[in-house]
Each structure stands twice: as structure tokens, then as C-alpha cells.
Amino acid sequence: MRSLRARLLFGLFAILGATGLAVGTAAFFIDRGVIDGALDDELREIAQNVDPIEAARAESGRVVAEDIFVAAVWTATEHQGEADFVRPAVTGFDTVMAGGEEWRIYAEVRPERTVIGAQRMEVRRELVAVRAFEAVLPILAAVPIALLVVGWIVSRAMRPLDRLAAELPALGDRSAAIPTAGVPSEVLPLVVAMNDLLGRLKRQLEFRTRFVSDAAHELRTPLAALQLQLDAASAGGRDAVPADARASVARMSALVAQMLDLARAEAPGETRLAPLSLDEAVRSVVGELLPIAEAKGIDLGGDEAPAETFVLAEPADLHLLLRNLIDNAVRYTPPGGRVDLVAAADSGAVAFEVRDTGPGIPAAMLERVFDRFVRLDPDTAGTGLGLAIARAAAERMGATLAIRNREDGPGLVVRVRFAAAVRT
Amino acid sequence: MRVLIVEDDPMIARSLDRALTEAGMAVDRVATAADAAAALAIQEYSVVLLDLGLPDASGVELLRRLRANGNDTPSLVITARDDVAMRVAALDLGSDDYLVKPFHLDELLARIRAVLRRSQGRATGTVVAGEIQLDPATHEVSYRGTTAVLPAREFALLHALAERPGTILSRHQLETAIYDWGNEVESNAVDVLIHYVRKRFDKDVIRNLRGIGWTIPKAPR
Structure with missing residues (x-):
């Protein structure tokens, strides 16, 4: 029993x-x-x-x-x-x-x-x-009267346990502890032990995040030295350094940067959401990516909006989300292509879409692209972390991410749904 | 041109030393904040390349002490840490630019040149952004060898963009900038002004991002 x-x-x-x-x-x-x-x-x-x-x-x-x-x-x-x-x-x-x-x-x-x-x-x-x-x-x-009374007493004594069982699933992923108020003394050691376990789990998570972050930071210095040496060597002559070596260092640098982003996006802790200008965040990210887009001759832009769009977000997460989505679009769109950034507000939500003219994604892979280190085209200098970072950042802000292929030709559409913020 | 490298990692320090020497600069290198302070006290440098993670004190602390002592040698912070708080702290303390490891040698050289131009500009009051130089006193603008004196509104627009090179400004932000200079704003004022500025110099002087805004690139490519 x-x-x-x-x-x-x-x-x-x-x-x-x-x-x-x-x-x-x-x-x-x-x-x-x-x-x-x-x-x-x-x-x-x-x-x-x-x-x-x-x-x-x-x-x-x-x-x-x-x-x-x-x-x-x-x-x-x-x-x-x-x-x-x-x-x-x-x-x-x-x-x-x-x-x-x-x-x-x-x-x-x-x-x-x-x-x-x-x-x-x-x-x-x-x-x-x-x-x-x-x-x-x-x-x-x-006897039957006593049975009724006993049944009532037992179910009454069990009520704190029922309440605890109902409260536990309601605790958020990142919540630190189960409240101990009103917990019977027999169950209290159990709750305390569980809280202890939760605390250790949280510390483990923090440790993992910090380790990834520290490791990535430590990798940056030798990478910087390597990059400088390659640059200095190739200054002597074009063929002094094989192109593959340069590409490998570039890829490693991108990987280290994205590992840091992922560690940041997956870091435990509460996210404080505030109304932020989506347009301002987009301008800032596009400014960062402009050199890459210009070098590839990609027409990066959107529709000029009559009014500013505000969303409920956290500045660092919003930046991370937008940068990874737009960077992905620019990266996978062939030279001379086009990337459109479109925001549309509807009832209580803001939808922001990044539409590119890249190759799109095979239907069977659409779900897997959010996983870490999944890369569709081994020749593109991607790390396979971009969409994983975007999703982690979106989740922290309670935004949702959906991905689909374009109907009007090759290309990908990534759609983010934010909670709309009424500007105060 | 004399450059001081403050970097505790010997590999980076050696590579930087060799690369900058080859680029024709005179290079000194130190590995601690104390040595850096000592070097800066006895020698004039055109620019300091400063690593933030030094063994004896943080680069931010060194920068704070330098600025407190009235030393305004242009500085370029080089760091593995790129969190926003650190970046803001370094820039607030009068660091002229911020470069995250790893970086390309070309980019470093371009940033050093930009820092130098800006510090020279600071001395004369001119604003430098990429290939553009603006003199707020005379409304004189130079771009790729062409120099012209601009009307107030054209200068206001260009000045707003040049103040923050690499930053995209929206139509509304540019309108505000023109308005601040005491002019009425018509609905197509920004487009008209940009058209005039481009005609005067070159199409590339101001970059447009369809539907998003306009910018002056940080460094020439």
C-alpha cells in the first residue's frame, strides 16, 4: 500500500x-x-x-x-x-x-x-x-461512528501534505526554496532536506555557468595571441598562412564568444522585465552587424514604423536574442541577399520577424535547429549555438520563438512573440 | 609614435610588441600596474594599450589613478571580459576605446589610429568619426580630402551622427538633433538634408539602413 x-x-x-x-x-x-x-x-x-x-x-x-x-x-x-x-x-x-x-x-x-x-x-x-x-x-x-471520526481526523492530518504536494509543481524552475511555514514537524526535515538539495542544485548550475564563462574567458587570451601571430605572419605575404588556419581561428573565436553568450543566457536567476524600445534594440544590434552585412552586400533593413514599439524585456537578454537571430540571418543569406526585420503589434503581444533569403531549413530539421551544436551546413562559419542562445534568452523573458520556411521562395522566418509593454 | 603595452600575458605582449614595431611604432611593454604607472610617470606615450586583468591591480583602477593625477594619455582597453558593466566602467573612466579579445591586428591598428585622431581632435575641439572630421566652431567638415563649410542643419545632422560613430540613429532621433539646433522640422527634412550631404561629399559618407536609420561607420574598412 x-x-x-x-x-x-x-x-x-x-x-x-x-x-x-x-x-x-x-x-x-x-x-x-x-x-x-x-x-x-x-x-x-x-x-x-x-x-x-x-x-x-x-x-x-x-x-x-x-x-x-x-x-x-x-x-x-x-x-x-x-x-x-x-x-x-x-x-x-x-x-x-x-x-x-x-x-x-x-x-x-x-x-x-x-x-x-x-x-x-x-x-x-x-x-x-x-x-x-x-x-x-x-x-x-x-463502531461506525468512531470509524467516521477517525477517517475525518486522518484526512485532516494529511491536509498539510496535500497542500505541499500542490505547491511544489507551482515553484518556478529558478526558485530557491519550498516555503516551510505551516509544514508539520514530521515533514519539516523532508522539506528542509529538499531545500538543501535545491540549493545544491542551484549552486551546481551556477558553478556550471561560471565554469563555462571562465573557461571561455581564459581561452580568449591564447586565441588573441594566436590571431595576432597569424595576422603578423600573413602581413608578410598572402600565402604565409593557410586560409584554413585563419578560418579555424575565426571559428574558434566565434565559438568562444557564443559559449559566453549561452552561459549568460542560461545563467540561473530571476529576470527583471521592463518596457524597452524594440526599435532601439534593433538599431543597436544592426549597428553591430552592419560591417558583416555590408561586406556580404546584404540589404539589411525593415519597414519604417510610424511609432516606436515597446516590449517587456530585459536589456542584455533582448540584445542577445536579437543579435543571434539577425546574425544567423545575415550569416546564412548568400551575398547580395536580403534580410527584413518586421515588427507587428497585435492584441497584447508584439511579433518580431527576421526574414532572410537564405536556403531555409529542411522541414525535418526545423525542430532540431534549437538544439546546441546542430549545424546544417558544415561549410558555413556558424557555431551551432546561435538559435540555442536565442531560445534561452527568449525563455528568460517569457518570449516565444517559432521558426518556419518562407512560402514565397527560399528563406527562413524566425518569429519572436513578446509581451507588449504599455509605455508608462 | 610611442606606445605602452600593459599586458601580463607574455604571449600577447610579445605578439603585440612585434606587430606594432613592424607597423612603425616605438613599443614599451610592462606586465604590472605598478610598472605601468612608473613608465607613464617618466615617459610621454601617444597611446596606452591596457589589459584589464593585471596581477597587482585591475586596469580600471590604474586608469582611475592616472586620470586622477591629470594624466590624459589616450588609452585603448584590451580585455577578455566583455560584460556591459566593465565596458561602461572603463569608458566612464576615460578609456578612449574598448577591444575584446581575440581581435584582428588590422582592427587594433585602425582603433589606435582612431583613438589618436580623436585625442588630437579633443585638443583642437574637432569631432572625428571614421573618415570624417567636423569642427563645431567653424562648421567645417572634411571627408576623403574634400573640405566644405556646411549650413547649420546639415552640420547638425552630421554632427549628431559623428558624435557616436557606428551607432544607428532613427529618423526621430535625427529630427530631434536638428530641432535642438533651433530649426523647424518638415516631414521629409532628414531625407533632404542627407541628400545634400551625400551630394556634397559621397554616397558613402552616411550609410542608410532601410527603415531602421542612418549611421557613420566607426572605422573605415
Whole structure:
């Protein structure tokens, strides 16, 4: 049985039931003995106190009363004849057969007459059973009531656990601890241990992020030296350094930069969102990418908006998101191509699209491109981290990212949905 | 031209030394903030290349002390750290530019030239952006050997762009800049002014990004 509640209820119900049954049975037998004794006392009372006149009128050995109790009287001289009862010889209780039935009798044997009080065993048994049962009845009635009360107490005691179970999934990914207020003392160590675990997990995550960030930073210095040496060597002559060596260093530099971006975008911690100008962020990113776009002869632009668009975002994440999306578009669009940046506001949300005239993505790969280190074209100097960074940055801001191929020709459309911000 | 390299990584320092010497500069190199302060105290340099992660003090701290002592030698910060806070701190402390490792030698040389031009401009009050020089006192503008005195609104527009080379300004931002100079703004004023400026010099003097804005590139390519 996995449920504590079921275990408790089963155990308590079993004990209550068994106790009720045992107490009831014991009470029944004890009460039966008591009632038996009481009936015997009555029988003796009758035998000893039979009215002499009544007794004199009775036929010898015959039943004088047809009540629950009957009595038979014999005088000293009477002969018993075909009397129903055999005349007893000694004073005391006995069980005898008379007229085909079983009787309980008390005989009072005196010199002048003998009297017996008798009761049919059948009547007597019924009487004893009914009275004993009546005595046990309250006990039997108490058991179901006790079960109901126990059930209520158990479910009430379990309520803090239910509440805890309901609260846990509501805790955010980055939340540090489960609140301990109102947690029962038996469960408290568990919650404290879980909080401890959560804390360690958070530290691990921070450590991982910091490690990636530190490692990438450390890589930058030798890379810078390598780059300078290559540049100095190729200043001597075009063929002094193989183009592949230059491309490898360039790729490594890009990879290090993107590892840092990814570490930043995946860093644990709460993100504070504020209304930011999307246009301003786009201008800043486009300014950074302008040299690359110009070198490839790519027409990078958008529609001039009549008014500024504001979104709920965090400055560093917004910049990271836009830079990776636009950089990707510029990178995969062949020379002479076109990249459009389009923002559209609708009910409560702002959709921002980056549309390129690159090769697009095979339908089967559309889902996988958000994974890390997935590269579609090994010849392009991409790192395979751009979209992973964009997605991590978008998630931190509660924005969603969708990717699709263009319908009007080759090319890719990446769409970001931000919560719109009313400018205050 | 004398350059001081403040860099604790010997590989980078050696490579920089060799490359800059080949480019015709006189190079001194030190590996600690203390040595850098000592060198700057006894020798005039045209520019200081400053690594932020020094063993004895941070480059930012060195920069702070230099500026506090009235030393305004042009500086170019070279660092592996590119977080925004660090960048802002370095620029606020009077660093003239900021270069993140790894970088190309060509870019470094271009940035050094830009820093030098700007520091010379600072001395004479001129604004330098890429290949453009503006003199706010005379409204004189030079670009690729052509010099002209511009009307107030054309100069205002170009000045706004040249103040922050590499930054894209929107139509609204340019309109505000022209308005600040005390002129009425018509709806197509920006387009008209840019047309005039381009006609005067060259199409490339101001770059346009369709629907996004206009900019003057930071460094010539």
C-alpha cells in the first residue's frame, strides 16, 4: 500500500473493527451470564414465595401459571401421577425434560410440600439472547461512528501534505526554496532536506555557468595571441598562412564568444522585465552587424514604423536574442541577399520577424535547429549555438520563438512573440 | 609614435610588441600596474594599450589613478571580459576605446589610429568619426580630402551622427538633433538634408539602413 492515508485508514479501521467485535462478543457473553443468574434468582423467588392458597388450588404436579414462569406444587401426601414434572427430591436448580420440552427449574423441597419454579429453556434462551444483545447494541453502534471520526481526523492530518504536494509543481524552475511555514514537524526535515538539495542544485548550475564563462574567458587570451601571430605572419605575404588556419581561428573565436553568450543566457536567476524600445534594440544590434552585412552586400533593413514599439524585456537578454537571430540571418543569406526585420503589434503581444533569403531549413530539421551544436551546413562559419542562445534568452523573458520556411521562395522566418509593454 | 603595452600575458605582449614595431611604432611593454604607472610617470606615450586583468591591480583602477593625477594619455582597453558593466566602467573612466579579445591586428591598428585622431581632435575641439572630421566652431567638415563649410542643419545632422560613430540613429532621433539646433522640422527634412550631404561629399559618407536609420561607420574598412 503506497498511500499513507490508505495505510493509516486501513490500520485504524481494522483495529477499531476488531476491538468493537471483541468487546461486543465479550460483553454479550458476560451479560448473558448476568441475565442467566438474574433469571435463576427470579425462579427461586417464585418457588419460595408461591402463594399457599394458590398452591393449594393447584393440582398436584400441574402447571399453575402459564406465564413466563410456571410453578408446580406437590403436597406431602399427593401422589404425583401423570404430572408433567417429575417430583424433585432435593432443593436446587436443575434442567429437566417435561412434556417433551426442556425446562429450567428451581425446586424447593419441604416436608409439607414441594414447589418448583420452572421456565421453558426455549423462552429463557430467547430472553437471554435478546437482553444480552440489547446490552451490546450501543457498543456496536459506536463502531461506525468512531470509524467516521477517525477517517475525518486522518484526512485532516494529511491536509498539510496535500497542500505541499500542490505547491511544489507551482515553484518556478529558478526558485530557491519550498516555503516551510505551516509544514508539520514530521515533514519539516523532508522539506528542509529538499531545500538543501535545491540549493545544491542551484549552486551546481551556477558553478556550471561560471565554469563555462571562465573557461571561455581564459581561452580568449591564447586565441588573441594566436590571431595576432597569424595576422603578423600573413602581413608578410598572402600565402604565409593557410586560409584554413585563419578560418579555424575565426571559428574558434566565434565559438568562444557564443559559449559566453549561452552561459549568460542560461545563467540561473530571476529576470527583471521592463518596457524597452524594440526599435532601439534593433538599431543597436544592426549597428553591430552592419560591417558583416555590408561586406556580404546584404540589404539589411525593415519597414519604417510610424511609432516606436515597446516590449517587456530585459536589456542584455533582448540584445542577445536579437543579435543571434539577425546574425544567423545575415550569416546564412548568400551575398547580395536580403534580410527584413518586421515588427507587428497585435492584441497584447508584439511579433518580431527576421526574414532572410537564405536556403531555409529542411522541414525535418526545423525542430532540431534549437538544439546546441546542430549545424546544417558544415561549410558555413556558424557555431551551432546561435538559435540555442536565442531560445534561452527568449525563455528568460517569457518570449516565444517559432521558426518556419518562407512560402514565397527560399528563406527562413524566425518569429519572436513578446509581451507588449504599455509605455508608462 | 610611442606606445605602452600593459599586458601580463607574455604571449600577447610579445605578439603585440612585434606587430606594432613592424607597423612603425616605438613599443614599451610592462606586465604590472605598478610598472605601468612608473613608465607613464617618466615617459610621454601617444597611446596606452591596457589589459584589464593585471596581477597587482585591475586596469580600471590604474586608469582611475592616472586620470586622477591629470594624466590624459589616450588609452585603448584590451580585455577578455566583455560584460556591459566593465565596458561602461572603463569608458566612464576615460578609456578612449574598448577591444575584446581575440581581435584582428588590422582592427587594433585602425582603433589606435582612431583613438589618436580623436585625442588630437579633443585638443583642437574637432569631432572625428571614421573618415570624417567636423569642427563645431567653424562648421567645417572634411571627408576623403574634400573640405566644405556646411549650413547649420546639415552640420547638425552630421554632427549628431559623428558624435557616436557606428551607432544607428532613427529618423526621430535625427529630427530631434536638428530641432535642438533651433530649426523647424518638415516631414521629409532628414531625407533632404542627407541628400545634400551625400551630394556634397559621397554616397558613402552616411550609410542608410532601410527603415531602421542612418549611421557613420566607426572605422573605415
